[in-house]
Amino acid sequence: MFLSFITDLFQQDFMLRALTAGVMLGILAPLLGSIVVVRRLSFIADTLGHFSLVGISVSLFLSSLGFSYFFEKPLYLGIAFSVIGGLLIEFFRRSYTNYKEISMVIVISLGAALSAIFFALASKTGSLYQYLFGSILTVTNYYIYLILVTLGIVSLLFIFFGKQIVAVSFDETSAKFLGINVSIFQLIFMIMLSVVVSVLLEAAGVLLISSMMIIPVAAGMRIGWSFRSTTIISIVFSELSVLVGLWLAYSLTIPSGAAIVSINIIILLVVALTKKIINARRISKIDKNQIK
Amino acid sequence: MQIYINNLSFAYGIKSIINNLSITLNQGDYLVVKGKNGTGKTTFIKCLLGVNEVKPGTIFFDKTDITNFNSWTKFGYVSQSFDNFNYEFPITVSELLSVSSTKQTTASDRLKLLDKMKIFDIQNQNINSLSGGQLQRVFIVRAMLNKPKVLILDEPTASIDKQNKEFFYQTVEDLNKEGITIILITHSDEIEHLNYTHILTMFDDYTNSFDIRNKGGNE
Numbered sequence A: 001m002f003l004s005f006i007t008d009l010f011q012q013d014f015m016l017r018a019l020t021a022g023v024m025l026g027i028l029a030p031l032l033g034s035i036v037v038v039r040r041l042s043f044i045a046d047t048l049g050h051f052s053l054v055g056i057s058v059s060l061f062l063s064s065l066g067f068s069y070f071f072e073k074p075l076y077l078g079i080a081f082s083v084i085g086g087l088l089i090e091f092f093r094r095s096y097t098n099y100k101e102i103s104m105v106i107v108i109s110l111g112a113a114l115s116a117i118f119f120a121l122a123s124k125t126g127s128l129y130q131y132l133f134g135s136i137l138t139v140t141n142y143y144i145y146l147i148l149v150t151l152g153i154v155s156l157l158f159i160f161f162g163k164q165i166v167a168v169s170f171d172e173t174s175a176k177f178l179g180i181n182v183s184i185f186q187l188i189f190m191i192m193l194s195v196v197v198s199v200l201l202e203a204a205g206v207l208l209i210s211s212m213m214i215i216p217v218a219a220g221m222r223i224g225w226s227f228r229s230t231t232i233i234s235i236v237f238s239e240l241s242v243l244v245g246l247w248l249a250y251s252l253t254i255p256s257g258a259a260i261v262s263i264n265i266i267i268l269l270v271v272a273l274t275k276k277i278i279n280a281r282r283i284s285k286i287d288k289n290q291i292k
Numbered sequence B: 001m002q003i004y005i006n007n008l009s010f011a012y013g014i015k016s017i018i019n020n021l022s023i024t025l026n027q028g029d030y031l032v033v034k035g036k037n038g039t040g041k042t043t044f045i046k047c048l049l050g051v052n053e054v055k056p057g058t059i060f061f062d063k064t065d066i067t068n069f070n071s072w073t074k075f076g077y078v079s080q081s082f083d084n085f086n087y088e089f090p091i092t093v094s095e096l097l098s099v100s101s102t103k104q105t106t107a108s109d110r111l112k113l114l115d116k117m118k119i120f121d122i123q124n125q126n127i128n129s130l131s132g133g134q135l136q137r138v139f140i141v142r143a144m145l146n147k148p149k150v151l152i153l154d155e156p157t158a159s160i161d162k163q164n165k166e167f168f169y170q171t172v173e174d175l176n177k178e179g180i181t182i183i184l185i186t187h188s189d190e191i192e193h194l195n196y197t198h199i200l201t202m203f204d205d206y207t208n209s210f211d212i213r214n215k216g217g218n219e
Helices: A002-011 A013-038 A044-064 A068-072 A075-095 A101-121 A128-133 A141-170 A172-178 A182-204 A209-223 A227-252 A256-291 B041-048 B093-099 B107-116 B132-144 B162-177
Strands: B003-012 B015-025 B030-035 B058-061 B075-078 B150-154 B181-186 B198-202 B208-212
Touching: A002 A013, A002 A227, A013 A044, A013 A141, A013 A182, A013 A209, A013 A227, A044 A075, A044 A101, A044 A182, A044 A209, A075 A101, A075 A182, A128 A182, A141 A172, A141 A182, A141 B093, A172 A182, A172 B075, A172 B132, A182 A209, A182 A256, A209 A227, A209 A256, A227 A256, B003 B041, B015 B041, B015 B198, B015 B208, B030 B041, B041 B150, B041 B181, B041 B198, B075 B132, B093 B107, B093 B132, B107 B132, B132 B150, B132 B162, B150 B162, B162 B181
Parallel strands: B030 B181, B030 B198, B075 B150, B150 B181
Antiparallel strands: B003 B015, B003 B058, B198 B208
């Protein structure tokens, strides 16, 4: 089973596309995920995902009216709506400064409601399942280019502004004294995150986007000894889950997003358990030495 | 840098917290802001740092109105109990200081400050493994990294032991002697041994008094 997977991986075009998309998303998701976790915004990817789904449903609605372009490339509107969702979150966050999570609830509810309405209005709703749970095995070349461009832009932002991104994320108050305009930073970060979430939508599905971003980081945090090591470990875990998840999705004909996220969870459990056992042994060793 | 505050008042809704506060500080002054919890000390700092909008009243930094002021790198700030900082996610001391440095600050500057604060050995340690005293020294180094003209310390000795307190007050005094303006916020009465030049006392009824300390050492 594994051998035929490897052979198909390099012989079948769709498999090669899935692998290329998976490897790039495997970097992108935990890279942004680590910043999202530091900023305690783990719920945000779900919120943006729901708003991105509005864009997809509007695309399907428009295509049912005869605009077939949107049926072929629904992610463009997905990205546009995700950015609108991000801006709405920022707007509500500033209105409810002491209850910032309220902004997420407002936007996620609006996203779910609008998606349901436009999916109902569109006659072609067959792909709803795909956008809920993702399907990396069916991605097209246009999607690969989209990820490539996103990865390029995000990488450039991290290369040139990585220090500022990390500084603001750890401590917004003190960032002002480094000469960073925190409001502009928040706006750029929100737009960047909105785009990445929409790009993840096709592969992971709206229900699993945040898992792909957050769970590898949750595992990496357990064993990382610095910010850099935690991010690198998270990316390694993410890539591992993409590769194994792809194999499982192909072999068992199950949704790829679900397979990838399941492997992510298994990695997290293994890491947490191993860490617990090592810590328990270390403590008993110290106790024994003290008795001696 | 001269700090000029005239008739500053601030209220949360209808609850007035600061009333007609006026102070003038010149470069190298050492101001202690003293008062019990809830008397508006932190609110005052938030006004000074432009977090709370000043209305009515005026704040000028070197003749620039606070609303037009954008040279915030001239300020160093150590917040109360470091509660704004997320220190559960792994990040080493050296990584934190590196991301907190502007272009003008070199690696050598960072190492000198770590050495001065006697925490050179912990630079590769994870922030979440440090004690309260070590953490405070790291945050002072961070506040000093970009060579500020004014250092603001909000309740800095709240969570550290006696030995670290003594070291802290000595460090503040040394920095003040180097010409840095110090603004130290405290609810503690242990201020008599400090060499401050000005004292702002904030009272329970939200009034305040600003005094210059006599050279003799009494307020």
